[in-house]
Amino acid sequence: MSGAVNSKRERRTKNCGSDFKGVRVRGNGKEGIRKYKSENVQRRWGGEGVRAKDSIFQGESRKFDVGRGEKSRAVNLGRRMKRATDTDLGNKKSLSSQSGLELVNRKPFHLKKEYGEKKYTVYDVGCSRRNREKAEIVVTSTSDGQLKPKPRNKDKNGELLADKSRKRVVNCKKVVGEDSVGINDPPKKRKRIRINPYDISNKRIDDDAGDDDSTKVKVVEKKSEMSKNAQFRAIKPSPSILSFVEDNLLGRRRLIELQRAGYNTQLPASLDNIPFSTSSVREKIEENVFRSKLEFFASAKVSTSFPHPQLPEIAFAGRSNVGKSSLLNALTRQWGVVWTSDKPGFTQTINFFKLAEKLSLVDLPGYGFAYAKEEVKDAWEELVKEYVSTRSSLRRVCLLIDTKWGMKPRDHELIELMERSRKPYQIVLTKTDTISPIDVARRAMQIQENLKPSKSLVEPMMMVSSKSGAGIRSLRTVLASIARFTKL
Numbered sequence: 001m002s003g004a005v006n007s008k009r010e011r012r013t014k015n016c017g018s019d020f021k022g023v024r025v026r027g028n029g030k031e032g033i034r035k036y037k038s039e040n041v042q043r044r045w046g047g048e049g050v051r052a053k054d055s056i057f058q059g060e061s062r063k064f065d066v067g068r069g070e071k072s073r074a075v076n077l078g079r080r081m082k083r084a085t086d087t088d089l090g091n092k093k094s095l096s097s098q099s100g101l102e103l104v105n106r107k108p109f110h111l112k113k114e115y116g117e118k119k120y121t122v123y124d125v126g127c128s129r130r131n132r133e134k135a136e137i138v139v140t141s142t143s144d145g146q147l148k149p150k151p152r153n154k155d156k157n158g159e160l161l162a163d164k165s166r167k168r169v170v171n172c173k174k175v176v177g178e179d180s181v182g183i184n185d186p187p188k189k190r191k192r193i194r195i196n197p198y199d200i201s202n203k204r205i206d207d208d209a210g211d212d213d214s215t216k217v218k219v220v221e222k223k224s225e226m227s228k229n230a231q232f233r234a235i236k237p238s239p240s241i242l243s244f245v246e247d248n249l250l251g252r253r254r255l256i257e258l259q260r261a262g263y264n265t266q267l268p269a270s271l272d273n274i275p276f277s278t279s280s281v282r283e284k285i286e287e288n289v290f291r292s293k294l295e296f297f298a299s300a301k302v303s304t305s306f307p308h309p310q311l312p313e314i315a316f317a318g319r320s321n322v323g324k325s326s327l328l329n330a331l332t333r334q335w336g337v338v339w340t341s342d343k344p345g346f347t348q349t350i351n352f353f354k355l356a357e358k359l360s361l362v363d364l365p366g367y368g369f370a371y372a373k374e375e376v377k378d379a380w381e382e383l384v385k386e387y388v389s390t391r392s393s394l395r396r397v398c399l400l401i402d403t404k405w406g407m408k409p410r411d412h413e414l415i416e417l418m419e420r421s422r423k424p425y426q427i428v429l430t431k432t433d434t435i436s437p438i439d440v441a442r443r444a445m446q447i448q449e450n451l452k453p454s455k456s457l458v459e460p461m462m463m464v465s466s467k468s469g470a471g472i473r474s475l476r477t478v479l480a481s482i483a484r485f486t487k488l
């Protein structure tokens with residue numbers, strides 16, 4: 001048995017000869033590997049861990065020569081290194097979990113194309129940062145004769161077809177009419193296609209490429225039913241929605257774009273900073289109400305614990321995790337007053353907050369998917385329905401819809417309830433920063449088309465992002481009017 005292993009090792013050492021000199025740095029061929037394994041790796045796996053004294057990495061630098069750069073050889077090299085030195089260049093995760101070593105400065109393993117030296121620094125993660133052991137593994141390609149010319153195409157008589165410049169020979173199998181590519185023609189340049197992020201035409205990229213009927217294979221089958229995604233992509237937003245999205249910098253934006261527009265991207269909800277001084281009456285009202293301190297004053301799990309209606313109330317309803325609590329923080333610029341979480345179902349009671357005895361903001365529990373038992377979720381939903389339909393001081397319900405996902409059946413249920421109980425509600429699209437501007441416009445268009453105009457629906461539809469601050473000012477201005485003009 002042991003003989004077999006030895007012969008295997010012998011064979012491995014022999015094979016490694018030209019392209020794997022790492023082992024030979026430590027010892028002489030076969031003995032090197034054996035000594036190496038028994039000294040370090042086996043002891044390490046014996047449970048002692050890597051220590052300065054017996055570590056396999058004692059600050060030394062090892063060189064590994066890779067043959068003509070075939071990828072498979074590079075992968076094999078990584079595997080062998082894992083076996084021999086307990087590192088795995090191919091997989092960072094397994095490297096740290098199995099060997100307790102961390103691979104730093106890992107670069108893509110493109111040995112096929114690049115013939116040069118690549119350095120990998122490997123740290124022992126078992127000890128403190130200062131005492132970390134470090135070893136450098138240098139992977140180099142062979143320096144001599146690695147770029148041998150590839151065997152070129154030959155014709156039936158064995159004569160070379162390629163020209164002397166050693167340019168790539170185009171192997172032309174298809175001969176289509178007169179436009180066929182000649183054997184000696186230079187290779188065709190691939191056409192670069194630019195994708196326009198504002199393109200709303202829902203066209204395939206290759207739709208207009210090559211109108212020549214002889215070469216083009218026509219797609220005969222047409223799907224009768226479009227997928228939901230395709231339907232969404234087919235929506236053409238109206239110019240007014242598009243310009244609203246652009247003016248308010250809604251949608252996912254690059255930082256440079258925001259900086260150019262004069263916003264300080266270092267601040268939270270940067271688009272809610274006012275780069276220019278504003279002085280309209282509306283904005284002054286908004287400043288006064290929403291600059292007041294946001295104070296929590298009541299919480300209700302059952303309808304009997306609702307506080308006495310004193311102030312005009314604005315409630316924030318919607319599916320779990322849609323961003324209701326975050327919107328309260330963003331509107332008042334008081335981060336952390338209302339608790340938020342990325343776990344759906346975080347807010348489990350109706351929470352009442354007041355703003356300077358002028359306005360009450362109500363954070364409702366969400367409906368739909370949440371990390372809670374079905375009966376608990378049903379109880380929240382009943383509570384929300386009861387609050388919405390019976391609360392006398394409720395002046396507006398902001399129905400929050402995640403822009404990415406759109407409206408769901410539960411949202412329609414709540415709308416029906418609000419229609420029945422004649423409670424004014426306004427649609428607010430949230431998390432607009434998560435999708436592209438054109439998709440924000442599409443979603444707004446889709447919802448606008450689906451909603452029937454009614455007395456209870458308050459226009460316009462708002463679009464916000466608590467994260468970027470886009471649209472928050474407009475919403476604040478709209479909601480501030482409730483505080484100003486409502487009397488109980």
Ligand SMILES: Nc1nc2c(ncn2[C@@H]2O[C@H](COP(=O)(O)OP(=O)(O)OP(=O)(O)O)[C@@H](O)[C@H]2O)c(=O)[nH]1
Nearest residue numbers: 321322323324325326341342345346347366466467
């Ligand atoms: N990208 C982005 N994330 C947001 C935005 N608003 C909220 N979030 C995130 O969405 C997650 C849920 O936010 P919450 O405000 O707790 O949502 P909620 O609707 O109150 O959720 P429940 O209390 O579970 O009903 C959090 O991780 C927030 O950070 C937004 O405008 N943009």
Ligand SMILES: [Mg+2]
Nearest residue numbers: 324325346347
């Ligand atoms: Mg919440």
